[in-house]
Structures are given as structure tokens and as C-alpha cells.
Amino acid sequence: MKRARSNRRGSGGRGSRRHRGLHSLRAKLTFVNVALLTLGIVAATAVSLFGMRHYLLERVDTELLSSRSALERAGFTRKEVDSLSAIGALREQISPDRSEASTLPRSSTVLAAVDAQGRPISFATIAPTERQIALVEAVDDVGALAASAEARDVVLDGDPYRVVAARLADGTMVLMGADTGSVHSGVRKALRLDLAVGTLLLALLALLTMLGAQYRLRPLEDMVETASAIAEGDLTRRVPAGRDPVTEIEQLRVALNSMLHQVESAFETREKSETQLRRFVADASHELRTPLSAIRGYLQLYDQGMLHEPADRTRALARMNAEADRMGRLVDELLTLARLDQQPQLRMGPVDLSRLVRDGADDLRAQQPGRPLTVRADGAMIVQGDESGLRQVVGNLLGNVRAHTPAGAAVRVELTRTEGADRRPCVRLRIADEGPGMSGPDAERVFDRFFRAAGESADGAECGPVGSGLGMAIVQAVVAAHGGTVAVRTEPGEGLAVTVALPAGAGAGGAVAGGATPAAKPAVRR
Numbered sequence: 001m002k003r004a005r006s007n008r009r010g011s012g013g014r015g016s017r018r019h020r021g022l023h024s025l026r027a028k029l030t031f032v033n034v035a036l037l038t039l040g041i042v043a044a045t046a047v048s049l050f051g052m053r054h055y056l057l058e059r060v061d062t063e064l065l066s067s068r069s070a071l072e073r074a075g076f077t078r079k080e081v082d083s084l085s086a087i088g089a090l091r092e093q094i095s096p097d098r099s100e101a102s103t104l105p106r107s108s109t110v111l112a113a114v115d116a117q118g119r120p121i122s123f124a125t126i127a128p129t130e131r132q133i134a135l136v137e138a139v140d141d142v143g144a145l146a147a148s149a150e151a152r153d154v155v156l157d158g159d160p161y162r163v164v165a166a167r168l169a170d171g172t173m174v175l176m177g178a179d180t181g182s183v184h185s186g187v188r189k190a191l192r193l194d195l196a197v198g199t200l201l202l203a204l205l206a207l208l209t210m211l212g213a214q215y216r217l218r219p220l221e222d223m224v225e226t227a228s229a230i231a232e233g234d235l236t237r238r239v240p241a242g243r244d245p246v247t248e249i250e251q252l253r254v255a256l257n258s259m260l261h262q263v264e265s266a267f268e269t270r271e272k273s274e275t276q277l278r279r280f281v282a283d284a285s286h287e288l289r290t291p292l293s294a295i296r297g298y299l300q301l302y303d304q305g306m307l308h309e310p311a312d313r314t315r316a317l318a319r320m321n322a323e324a325d326r327m328g329r330l331v332d333e334l335l336t337l338a339r340l341d342q343q344p345q346l347r348m349g350p351v352d353l354s355r356l357v358r359d360g361a362d363d364l365r366a367q368q369p370g371r372p373l374t375v376r377a378d379g380a381m382i383v384q385g386d387e388s389g390l391r392q393v394v395g396n397l398l399g400n401v402r403a404h405t406p407a408g409a410a411v412r413v414e415l416t417r418t419e420g421a422d423r424r425p426c427v428r429l430r431i432a433d434e435g436p437g438m439s440g441p442d443a444e445r446v447f448d449r450f451f452r453a454a455g456e457s458a459d460g461a462e463c464g465p466v467g468s469g470l471g472m473a474i475v476q477a478v479v480a481a482h483g484g485t486v487a488v489r490t491e492p493g494e495g496l497a498v499t500v501a502l503p504a505g506a507g508a509g510g511a512v513a514g515g516a517t518p519a520a521k522p523a524v525r526r
Helices: 011-018 025-074 078-082 087-094 130-138 142-147 181-216 218-231 248-303 310-341 353-367 387-404 440-444 471-481
Strands: 109-114 152-156 159-167 173-179 349-352 373-377 382-385 411-419 425-433 485-490 496-503
Touching: 025 159, 025 173, 025 181, 109 130, 130 152, 130 159, 130 173, 142 159, 142 173, 159 181, 181 218, 218 248, 248 310, 310 471, 349 353, 349 387, 353 373, 353 387, 353 411, 353 425, 382 387, 382 496, 387 411, 387 425, 387 471, 387 496, 471 485, 471 496
Parallel strands: 373 411
Antiparallel strands: 109 173, 152 159, 159 173, 349 382, 411 425, 425 496, 485 496
16 A cells, blocks of 8 residues: 655644643743742842841941940930030030941931930920820830840831930930831832842743743654654654754654654555465465366266266366365465464474485486486585475475476576675575576566466477466575575576575585585586
């Protein structure tokens, strides 16, 4: 069955691409990559924002604690502070150099003085404002805060503050609160920036992943299309080659193509075997039907009483025996071929092929004494093989000469030592006749089972087909079982030459099994 080659994409592949959806490998890879990047961005953003917030609040706390330490080291009382006319003069006395002055509270800092009862009082001749009062109310225990080494979070009118407390020399408490709204505002801005950049990165990653997966998974789509085409009957389709020959997908492509080649070869072999089997059964049925029809015909004549004369009955009995013998030979040859097809274990041993050739030549001389026959064999030719099978090879080849060539056609039988294609010693048997030969199409089918070709003798007599047409098939099967080869060379009117090459066994150089080396039999022509 012929199958047209096609380079078009299979329709199954196109349909699968359209209905791939979110369950495709490409979508899953994209989802996994985006999910992993999202987790990484969230983790990195959280760590960076928490670190930024901690660093900024730590700076505020450091300034507040430095101011508290400077104020406590100065040893002022509230009255001494009140005697100062301005905060600038107070800075000069507490911190006469610039380095200490820089540690005083910033302008965003709220200062509030608290008496022993925890009530806000005036500080630096300035009455407490609402914001200072709110700061005092926001702190539950001012004394504990003054003893603490850390700042505390409070909220004034919705704004976040960090607060510390300092104790003056006369026991007055001074609360110092620094506004941290700018810190939280900066953290929020950084969060919005990170979210925007992260979203952009996720979108870019999703796009690149989809494009990369489409490029990387294209060989897999080609494999799907190839498999779909093969499922539809196109066994000649193969997965096209990729650009990168070292990737795992490319290695899979090579392995898949090798498997597809084996599948195609096995399918073609099966088709060929089925065709041969059908033709074999048809030919065998035809060969068996002919003698059965003849026997049935004679039996019907005898049953109807049409064989009155004893001579007629004798002739009919002889014809039925001949047809029965013909069926017996056909069945024996079929059994031989069936046994050889099963590749049985042959009874191998050293066989002198020259002896088998001389025996076959003697049989041919006895059957056709007038046929010119030349035999050339250089001494003993030892091969490892099954003697009965090799004897059948020689007998079938000479039997074909006897059956399909005129009795006066010369025959040459040559047995020589040579080297095979693998440079190993072998024994070559060549049987050539000067019969009518065969045409090219007939020569191509000469080893087919039940094949027979009619020949014409030199004197015009027709050499019709004789035998079952299984002789050459048996020759090829036996030779193949011995690891040899058989070939024919023929042209119409130039005869037929059959060459059999068998691996030489131990002693091929001239020694026979018994150790003696018989002299070469001279060429004989009759």
C-alpha cells in the first residue's frame, strides 16, 4: 500500500493548539514562573520596607535619646530654664559647641513639662499649648518613660509620634515627642513604587515566559503533529530537526524518529509478509487442486464404470499414483520451507562439498547420459553445515538444469575457494548451463515460492514448467540458514548461472574430516 508523503501540518495539531487553554504546559510554566517571581517580589519588598522603617525610626530614636541625655547632663532646673529668655540662649548654655547643639530637638519636636502630679506646666516661660497637653495625656506613666532607655509610640491628633522623657535636676519631667509622619509617608511611597515596578516585572516575565515556552516547546508540538499524522495513516512523517542538537528535546526527537522508522519498517515488512502469505496460500491451493482434480476425475470414471478395459484401469491407477506422489513431494517441500522459516537448529558438522557435487553430477549423468557435463573441484572443499540440507541444494540446482533445459545443453559445475565480502574464506559453487535463460523480470522472481518460468530448447522443443516451483526457494532458505549467499546471472538465450557462496569450515585448506586429503578430481566432460 502506497502512502503519499506530506509536509503539511496535521489538522490534529492545529486543533490541539486552539483548545489548549489554561491546562497547557506553556500556561502552567508561565503560571509557575509568575507565582515564584510574585513571592520573591513580595518577600523582597517586605524585607526592604521593614528595614527602611526600622532604620528611619532608629534615627529618630537616636536623636530623641541624644537630646534627652544632653538635657539631663546640663543639670538645669525648671526655674533656671524659665530664667532664660529664649530657646537659643538655652541651647548655648546646654551645648556651647556646634556638635552638641545639633543634638537638640528638631522643629517638629514637641516639648512638654510635667510636674510631680503629672500635670502639664509652663516651660521656658511658655504656657502649655493644646498639643503639649495632648502629649502629656497620651503618656500614661511619665516616670517609667523617663527611666526607660527606649522611645515609645503615641498618636497626637491622628499623627504618629515617638516620645521620650527627661528628668530635670529639680524632679520636673520634660516630654519630648518627634513627629514620625514623614517616615510612614516615605514607607508608603516606597511601597507604591515597589508595587508598580513589581507589577511591571510580572507582566514582562509572563510575556517572556510565554514567548520562551512557545519557542522551546515547538519541537513537542511538532511531535504531536507527527503523531497525529501517523495515527491518520501517514507513516512516512518524521519530526523535523531542531536548531539546538544537544538539548533533551532534540535527543527525544532523534529517538522518536528512530522508533518511527522501525515502526514503518515493521509495518512494511508485515504488509509484505501478508502479501506473500496470501500469494503462497493461493499458489499452494492451486498446486494441490490440480492433482486432486485429476485423482477425483479418475475415481469418478471408475465409479461410473467407464474404465472397462484392464489397460484403462491400469493407466488410471498409474496416473493417480503419479498425482499422489506429486502431492507428497509438494507437501514435503512445504514442510521443508516451513521448518527453515522457523530458523531451526541445524545439525552442523564438517561437510565435503566437493563430494556432494560429484554425487549430484553422477546422478545427472545417470539420468541424462547424453548431456555435456563438466565438473571442476579443487580437492576437498570443507564447510560447516548440515549435509542433508546442502545435498538438497546441489540436487535442486542440478534438477532445475535437468527439468528446464534441453537434454543437449552443456552444464558446467565449478567449486572454488575464495574470499567473501567480509574478507573471510568461503567456498563458492557455480552451476552454469547453456539453456534458454530467463528474462529480467523472471530472474528477479526466481527465488519466489511457486514461481516457474517456461523455457524453449535450442531445437524448438518447449521445455515446460516441471515441479512445484519451490526448488529455488528451498535453495535460498538453506543457504541463508548456513550464513551464505546465492545469486543468479542470466540473459534470454545465454543460459542461467547460479552462484552459491558458503563460509569455509575447518579444513577448508584441503583437509577432510578423517585427516586424509584426497586428490583433486580432474575435470570430466561427457
